Amino acid sequence: MPATLAPPSAAQPDVPSAIGQLVLLGHPVAHSLSPRFQNAALRAAGIPLTYRAADVAPHALPGVLDALVAARAAGNVTLPHKEAVAARCDLRTPLAARVGAVNTYWCTLDGALWGDNTDVAGVDASVRQLFGGRVPAGQRVALLGAGGSAAAVLAAAESWPDARVRVWSRTRERADALTQRFPAVAHAVDALADALDRATLVVNATPLGIRPDDVLPAPPAALGTDAAVLDLVYRPGETRWVHAVRASGRRAIDGLPMLIAQGAASFVRWFGVAPDTEAMWAAVGGRPAGSS
Structure with missing residues (x-):
């Protein structure tokens, strides 16, 4: 059935029942x-x-x-x-x-x-971590992918000062459909090189990297010298792309910090209290390189 877009109200309280x-x-x-x-x-x-x-x-x-x-x-x-x-x-x-x-x-x-x-909060937290606690004004973002995770990136980017996002997808129609929903910050481009040109932040919102034999979302040599990378994919020991980007001298984190951040926000939604994030991180082996 179609979702109703009404905000929370007394008739439809925005709180869970006892969770089974x-x-x-x-x-x-x-x-x-x-x-x-x-x-x-x-x-x-x-x-x-x-x-x-x-x-x-x-x-x-x-x-x-x-x-x-x-x-x-x-x-x-x-x-x-x-x-x-x-x-x-x-x-x-x-x-x-x-x-x-x-x-x-x-x-x-x-x-x-x-x-x-809660992916939006996770993206925002990850980008702030990547840049040392805040998102610098004027970010030029290359966003790879046009699915639900990419939409969360654009929703987060709407709160970043003077951010502009170029969206590239293997299917241009999907990129067009996505950017039409976020016209204030995003536009679609035809080629990956167009998205990467002068980008200060590159975000992989595709599934590339889930398998160890996947091709890299973009070669590190194609990135600007001051570009930072957020790979929304995560793997044990971090993704191959994150390692390659770091080896080229650029900042990069994978999707694990985002996963923890969105999971913590979900926990608050379900129970109304903040979880013990240190216990969450300890359960997955501690914070990865580049985390704070």
Whole structure:
């Protein structure tokens, strides 16, 4: 059913009911670190729930969501379901409606399925970390990809002072459709080189890098000498692209800081309290190089 874009109200309270399950939806999802750090946060908070991952093929998603609503579940959503879950939600926060993708969901007392997007907060936190605590004015951003994660990057970029984003996707139509929703900060380009030209921040919002044999999203030699890189993909030991960019003398972080930040924001959505982020980081082996 179409999502209703109304903001929270007394009739549809923006709070979860008593949560029966915590479930991450994705396909594939076995590689996800979310169960590891969310369960550490639950233990630290003394919350008697277990967070689990469910590999759900796209054709099975509607039935799985119906069952989760009946079980008063809450949880997260990862590729490739963020946009489909947004469409299924009865209600979405204004930010989730803006992005058009949901990565955090919960059920309210009346059985409504709510969706939010905490990826935006995760992107913003990661970029601030990359630049030492704040986003310098006038960022020229090369954004690779045009899916739900790319939309979260553009929503974050709307808050960065005087930021401008060039969006490149292998499918120009997808890049055009995305940038038309964020015309104040973004425009689409035809070629990867056009996006990278004079970019001060390069963001990989494609799946490239999930597999160790993937090609790099962009060769380090094609980046400007002062360009910094945020790779939204994460792998144990960080991604090959992050290592290659750092070896070229440029700043780079992978998607793990973003994953932790969005997971912490989700935890607040579900329980109304901040999680123990040190316990979350400890569960995944501590902070990666370049983190603070």
